[in-house]
Amino acid sequence: MxxxxxxxxxxxxxxxxxxxxxxxxxxxxxxxxxxxxxxxxxxxxxxxxxxxxxxxxxxxxxxxxxxxxxxxxxxxxxxxxxxxxxxxxxxxxxxxxxxxxxxxxxxxxxxxxxxxxxxxxxxxxxxxxxxTPIDLTDAIEDLLSPLKKIRVPVHEFAMMMTIALRFIPTLVEETDKIMTAQKARGVDFSSGSLITRAKALIPILIPLFVSAFNRASELATAMECRCYHGGEGRTRMKVRxxxxxxxxxxxxxxxxxxxxxxxxxxxxxxxx
Amino acid sequence: MNPFIKVCGLTYSYDDEAVVKKHAVINNVSFEINEGDFVAVLGHNGSGKSTLAKLLNMILVPDSGEIYVNGKNICDDSMTDEDILEIRKSIGMVFQNPDNQLVATIVEDDVAFGPENLGIPSEEIRARVDNALKDVGMSEFAHHEPHRLSGGQKQRVAIAGIIAMMPRCIIFDESTAMLDPVGRKEVMNSIIRLNKEKGITVIMITHYMEEAARADRIIVMNDGSIILDGVPSYIFENESLLKECGLSVPQCTELVHRLREHGICLDKAGVSIEECADMILKHITEDK
Known part of the structure; x- marks a missing residue:
């Protein structure tokens, strides 16, 4: 994974x-x-x-x-x-x-x-x-930056994209872990009708969402601690x-x- | 010399609708920390140590009491957003879960996140990032993706991200709790190096006695109050008080305590394994 x-x-x-x-x-x-x-x-x-x-x-x-x-x-x-x-x-x-x-x-x-x-x-x-997805996100932010003048939150969208990309592997790993844990408790993901199988996903989705929200709140605190205050006055290390x-x-x-x-x-x- | 951080009569309680009566998480706490200190804050779960850390860099606002950072009252209503940024810049914070602190998909981009927020020119960010990664020994991983690193390596990247902001003080909020022994050792070594070589004030929140023993000073918290404050050897003398708070002393210190109980006169409780071993060895050779 x-x-x-x-x-x-x-x-x-x-x-x-x-x-x-x-x-x-x-x-x-x-x-x-x-x-x-x-x-x-x-x-x-x-x-x-x-x-x-x-x-x-x-x-x-x-x-x-x-x-x-x-x-x-x-x-x-x-x-x-x-x-x-x-x-x-x-x-x-x-x-x-x-x-x-x-x-x-x-x-x-x-x-x-x-x-x-x-x-x-x-x-x-x-x-x-x-x-790379991250270059693409930066490029979209750059290209759309004129829209900032009409108050389109371009930087915020780009930031959301970056964080989503960053957390995909983390959440995939987490899903893997939860699935193993639920299998160990006897949840069966692979048999039964489509509806039964869809229902079997609930014990994965709920813990996954809870942990994603916890992660989000911790990340927000960590970002605040690193002086994040939106796109205003931000510089970039890599200027293209x-x-x-x-x-x-x-x-x-x-x-x-x-x-x-x-x-x-x-x-x-x-x-x- | 003015203390770098001065806390007077600090009280804080969480607004929790489920709890009818407000329970103070931090209760009338006062202490001072000087620049360049290496302080460990000990306490069991729920003793208020993490809350204390969040109060120090204005993630939380206290109910009452005052916090002075570098002589400036940060609980003052006249604090502007710039002032808050200034405080957060000078007091960095590293958290428990390394995964939830890294923002970017490439190590060096993540380290650059803090300086970028501060609006520092690109060339200087570059230099800071390279130096910060070197300080934690992660230079060779600059272009790696964080999710492929080990826990200890990720946490070192998180530390580099804080160092790159050039803070005067770093608070480690149980930063080693989720790591394996190897990762914990890596991170501890980085922390100690930062304090000794760069003179950065370190406040380390932990519940590992062995880690706390390496600090210059330990503050022990229980139920939102400070119950002990002093050098490690003094703290570990009070074994019974620590046990009441759900804490234990390091194994080597405990051994010395037990030996003393059995009438072997060792003069003081050691804090490190080497120190205790030396003391016992000295005693044995003197006996002969």
Whole structure:
């Protein structure tokens, strides 16, 4: 249990790992926009290519990437089946009783798969695989800091995130301990109907919540003792400076976006 | 010289709706602590020692009585938020459970938490963090995640987090209670080093006699009052009084007491194993 991974961070030292997390958040947003700009074969081809490039640059093994895609596999299959069988068009490829498959249907299924897969690869490569959760939290705090002027508690949210991340392993360990303790008292977690099993979780949840509240109150006292008084007047030990190289990926993604827009304007290729 | 901490007639009781009659947790307590002292506060569970610690750095506000830190009355109504921060900066506190004191997911970030709150410039925080980690011997773990460390190591990180704020006094609230013997030894050694080498005033709340014996002075509390106050050898002379409070003396001291009861004349009760052994050895050789 001690080896629990926070998020899906994949430790490595690639260019993307070293890029400033603030830039990476912007990159992820831009990439999402890009994936929705795609409208034809060439642009979807570019999108697929860029996703492959990202994986290569980030040096994340394919196994990890496919692991991340597994949860959406069912959705991908079902929606592409819908697209294939229910899209009507001009070019009929296959006909049998009530089943009509048009070329347009195949295209739209393929486009949708490419869009969702590159969306997931893009955001996870930028945000989860190459950025630690704590860097991400700091970056979000930095990016949202202008909102402080309209009294959005940005620092408080970031602090809550940091503490939540810090306590995940502690609470997992605690759950483990409580489960063992309850098993020793004869609680059965693995048999009976779904409802019985759900009920068996109550003796875990209650002690877990009680201890979490106790921890929270102790932590609050400890933080007060360390002079915590909100975000005002706080400094940081690690100040991130955006370097020139950080702009290179930004420029590349912007070029991709411009290319996609131009392709759309020129109506090159198969348009849906 | 003015005492660093001076407490006069301190009384405190918790507001507990379940209890009809207010029971004073701290009852008319007065004492003084000088800068650079190493004081242990002894007492069984519920004797009010932890409450006392929380009163000293303004986590709790006393019902009556006065606390002076560095000559300033901290129970005064005119205390501003900055004054409170100033007090908490000069009196740091380390608690029992190391898990519930660490805020960040990386050791050095956690140590930086205190100085960051104080608004210290980044370069200085860096230097302070490195020094603090060196002081507790945890430099090589600077980039580790706290949840992968042992209890003793976590507690040393927590201590480093306080040292980085450069306090003049650190209160250890049963900081060794949850640790295994190895961890306890590590933490004790760090505490003693801080006191002897850096001259930081240490107030150590504990119920381990062996730990209290290493202090320069012991305050024994029972039911919210101070019943004994003095050097360890004086405290351990009063074995019967300690036993009444649910405390015991260190085993070696007890041995000396028993020997005396049997008519072997040893002049005083020793506090450390070495001291007692020396005394007994001396007695044996003199007899011959």
């Amino acid at each position: 001690k080896s629990i991974a926070l998020g899906q961070y994949y430790p490595s030292n690639s260019v993307l790992h070293r890029t400033d997390p603030r830039i990476k958040i912007i990159l992820a947003i831009l990439y999402i926009v890009c994936s929705f700009l795609c409208k034809n074969i060439i642009s979807f081809g570019l999108l697929a290519l860029s996703a492959i490039m990202l994986i290569i640059i980030a040096r994340v093994p394919l196994k990890t990437i496919f692991g991340g895609l597994r949860p959406v596999l069912i959705i991908l299959i079902i929606t592409s089946l819908f697209n294939i069988f229910w899209t009507s068009g001009d070019i009929l490829l296959f006909e049998w009783k009530f089943i009509h498959i048009y070329l347009e249907g195949l295209y739209s299924a393929a486009f949708m798969v490419i869009r969702i897969v590159s969306l997931i690869i893009g955001t996870s490569v930028f945000l989860t695989y190459t950025t 400076h955006i370097r020139f190289v950080d702009f290179i990926p930004l420029v590349l993604v912007l070029i991709l976006a411009t290319a996609l827009i131009i392709l759309n304007l020129l109506r090159i290729g198969f348009t849906i």
